[in-house]
Amino acid sequence: MRGSPGNPSESLREAVDRAPDLPGVYSFLDLSGQVLYIGKAKSLRKRLKGHLATEGDPRHDLLLHRSVSVEWTITGDEVEALVLEAELIRLRKPPLNVRLRTSGRYPYLEISTDEKWPRLIVTRERSNPRERPRFGPYPDSRNLRRLVEFLLETNPLRRCSGEDPPSSGRPCIMGQMGRCPAPCTGGADRDDYDRRVREIESTLRGDWDHARERLKRLMEEAAKRMDYEEAARLRDLSARLNSFGWPVPEGVRDRINRDVAVVRENWGLIMRIRGGRCTCIVRMPFDGRWKLTPLTERLSILLRSYYARTREIPREVLVQEIPEDSSQLEDWLGSRRGGSVSVTVPRRGGNRRVLELAEQNLDQFLVRLSWKHPAVGRERVEAALEGLADIFGLGSPPDWVVCLDASTIQGSWPVAAIVSFRGGYPDRNGYRKFSMPDEISRNDPAMIASAVSRYLSTLEDGAYPDLFVIDGGLTQLRAAVGAAGAEWSGRMRFLAIAKREELIIEGVSERRIQLPMDSIPLSFVRTVRDEAHRFVLHYHQQKRSRGSLRSVLDDVPGIGSATRIRLLTHFGSAERIAAATVEEMMEVPGVGRTRAIGIHNHFRRAEESGY
Template identity: 35%
Template sequence: MADPASYRPRPGEIPTTPGVYRFVDDHGRVIYVGKAKNLRARLSNYFQDVANLHPRTRTMVTTAAAVEWTVVGTEVEALTLEYTWIKEFDPRFNVKYRDDKSYPYLAVTMGEEYPRAQVMRGAKRPGTRYFGPYGHAWAIRETLDLLLRVFPVRTCSSGVFRRAASSGRPCLLGYIDKCSAPCVGRVSPEEHRTLAEDFCDFMAGDTARFVRRLEARMKEAAAEMEYEQAGRLRDDIEALRRATEKNAVVLTDGTDADVFALAGDELEAAVQVFHVRDGRIRGQRGWVVEKVEDVTDAELVEHLLQQVYGAVDEVSDVEGAAPVRDAVPREVLVPQLPPDPKQMAAWLRGIRGSRVDLRVPQRGDKRELAATVHANAEHALMLHRTRRAGDLTTRSQALQEIQEALELDTAPLRIECYDISTTQGTHQVASMVVFEDGLARKGEYRHFAVRGPEGDGARDDTAAMYEVVTRRFKRYLTERSETDEPDSDFTDAPESAEVGPEVPERRRFAYPPQLVVVDGGPPQVAAAARALADLGIDDVALCGLAKRLEEVWLPGEPFPVVLPRSSEGLYLLQRLRDEAHRFAITYHRKRRSKGMTASVLDDVPGLGPARRKALLAEFGSVKKMRAATVEEIGAVRGMGASTAAAVVEALSTVSRDTVAAPPDVGESIATESK
């Protein structure tokens, strides 16, 4: 552990202006990001006697090896830059908001030529308007089914849309008038976009306008004795009303607000938000926060607003994106004001484009609704504790058992596992999976195409393992040396700077593991140990897990370490090994499929690299391409009828040869040679 005095800036070196600072460890990894009105005053708090610091802050400053900062013009710019850096570097000591479950949204892809309405989860995409989140996907589908009577927008996938366009026949929804069928030209792109915009306006809360418009048209049809048309319009009005009534009225004055609540203790907290539009609850969302730093409730609220509305700012700042008024309401009701409410309100106003009222509800219906949201937060925290109590204990026990079994100095908080996958020596690949604190960190996963000395693969698994470990840790040494170079952009930024400098690209391999696990026995362990020794790396522990008897092998040891079958440490190592195997197999199958497709299509007359790439992008695998018809292949961009027929003939020929071949030729499943 480092002594904070060893990297404390010299007196007078830190400016007294607003800015954002970063603590980095000895590997150059950003471990904490913060902002301050006065950088000198804020940073001095970290360099007092460590005994007086909060335990989590003490751990952070003793883990760090340097502090860097950037001066900005205003406190609002500091808020924005802090959010950007937290998203960029994912610092381990910053507050992390994790969804307590996966929430579905009703999304309309306004960035496409023919916008599509669909259920979406995960990260928000530019050019798409989102409504929700909903508690269940079926609730979205019920609402969408009702609204398609009035707003028959496209809901089909791109593949279905292209097939309908090439055949000239719409899908079922087009025949039953729940789609305007732009695929076959029933409506123009402009008319379909107008339908999609009306659909979005209705979902955003502008419901009365469409009901009034349909009522006027119904009366006109009845006056002209077009009773069948009037009856259909009456049913459309009823469908709109049913869709609107699915959300209960909670605020009768038609308020647009997001209502936040917080419930927790010193270690963790649960957050809930109700999205209220036009007085109705349009969505609900929750997060669970592990307090890895010493923060107050006011600071948690500030970080929460950054988390929720910072993503809105990113997605909306592109051409064709949704208006941010849909996502940032007129009122933001919080359980406690952030440390600088005026600054936060100014930031929200900049995103929305108009005034945002940030306050704590004191009385009336809004206070009662805030109490309801708080009750939901308490319930969510209780469920989280029930589900995670055993898991937290088990993970800690597993890491401790691995530490004791392998005689490590500390528990291996970061573990990397490597696996090799090949089919009879062809298409050799390797995987690297990462677990931190006993949990998979999928954003850190990597795969490798094994090259070999001649560029055609390694001779066996041990040579492949040596190559992959060498390549990974060579990158580590290279990026570590780059990190060690002084970077004046951050440590001595001019006080006149109004915005932060360019942030360096996040290094992919600069953070080493405490433990490397390889899938295999003594030969694979020896190969990995030789790779580490050749690079001069002696501070990373190494072991192998052999499948046959689940034995743990250490470098140079004649006998394995045998963990009890009921050991949580063994179970964690098995999960690592299985995850590395799954990741390697997935990549191997992908490469093999592309390789087979390329070899089959190389001899097709008139099929060049661009068309081969288009076919692979459209169908994704040999199996799907073989199942396609001439018309479906011809519908791919750049393909003609004669070329499509030649492709089908080539694939059918290979298919007949494969059937006639022995079982271990052609479509054999990727397996390891260990």
């Protein structure tokens, strides 16, 4: 029999009465034996009796209504209970526990310390069965590549794949260049190799000052030896180390490694600060039951989920509020780090400004996200449109906004595209693509003017956008306004927005408008601009792919589309077709000797002419 918030079932009461006064993990079960909720406690008896005695939030009331029994596992201490709780939640996925939605999209760095000659590996695997030192995650893949190259240039390790490098009598090209210790040749010094591994691990754990001082010392030693080329290389490496991330406020440049953890609605954010610089921001969503949990519990879930997958744990974690199990969290983090970790709420000074910076970053992210999820941000969208009406002096909020962008690579496959937003949201039916003539392929303003003229010519009488956004600067704006002419420029408002400065330039008057970066109207314009950029790049990639295939195969005489598909299916690529013999081509259905000879001769002529 099911219970109710004020009257739990008799079987549940009997199970709770048997609970021991020891630390552990408990699971509430329903009639079918399914786990509804998993929790941890310093005293199982006190915690479970507290569940029965107190009416709580909607989740707690639902738990008591559906539960008929409870089971538990005794642990050695609270930290062990915290670890076991997280693992059981991951495995059983109880419906009343809130989880952080993690995915394999963010890469990590691993050091393969279980191998004879360890490597630095980029991985997206969620699990770490070999318990290798893992660091990250790194949302910015370009920054990750820069970091890997920096680490391997300062402390070269082998780059070959496989658990053991294959034996070889001579080093690979990287070894010949001095960028690999070449253990494959048997000449690598074991102590020196292990030192390099430790140096890389120390840097990834956040000891940037040690890396900085080491580079400075090596540079000075090279200068004393008058090895100025090596000194210049080390100087450049030191400058690259100082270029990662961006500086934080002056008040926190104390070189203490710290993370900032904040939560807003169903999103959590971790900001990593290393050596006085913010090096990374990671955002992760909670699942759909986040509204059932208070902020303190979501902060605890964020910290446990994030640090369970990485060894990059700082001395200090700044939070909005103290998590509900902060003492256990600090003990667990300290055990993983190998040193003390404090979880604190800054009240004033530089640390408080950093926390506010992280909150602003997450708030701005949610503003941008709201336009992709109408149910979340209808009010924000309306505020953005009303703000644009005030900024540009429109009689009412703009209902129809379009944005134009152009794309080409050194004059090849020139295209332009327009995206349409109605009522603040994408209107896919209004998206348009334009293929540009080759004679203007290297002239971006000319492509903008052509696309504007062609688009306006398709509009029906009385139907035109309120705002026409151009992705570009003043030159592109002048081209668009000139192509539209006085008639269209009087009906709609043209504006341009440049990517770097995010400066808006308005129409004929060319008035420059610099809005705050956290401005809701600016965020909307940037969202429209970014969607146009995404759409035109997608079209450009499609055209480039088709064009690349056409340039190789469509000029071959005597074959149609069906034969081209069979050839590509059989050989796998145009390069293999070009390298094939006549007899090999004849193995393709529909290709006889005459046709095979024609294809073969075509590629030979193209090769001789430098095609």
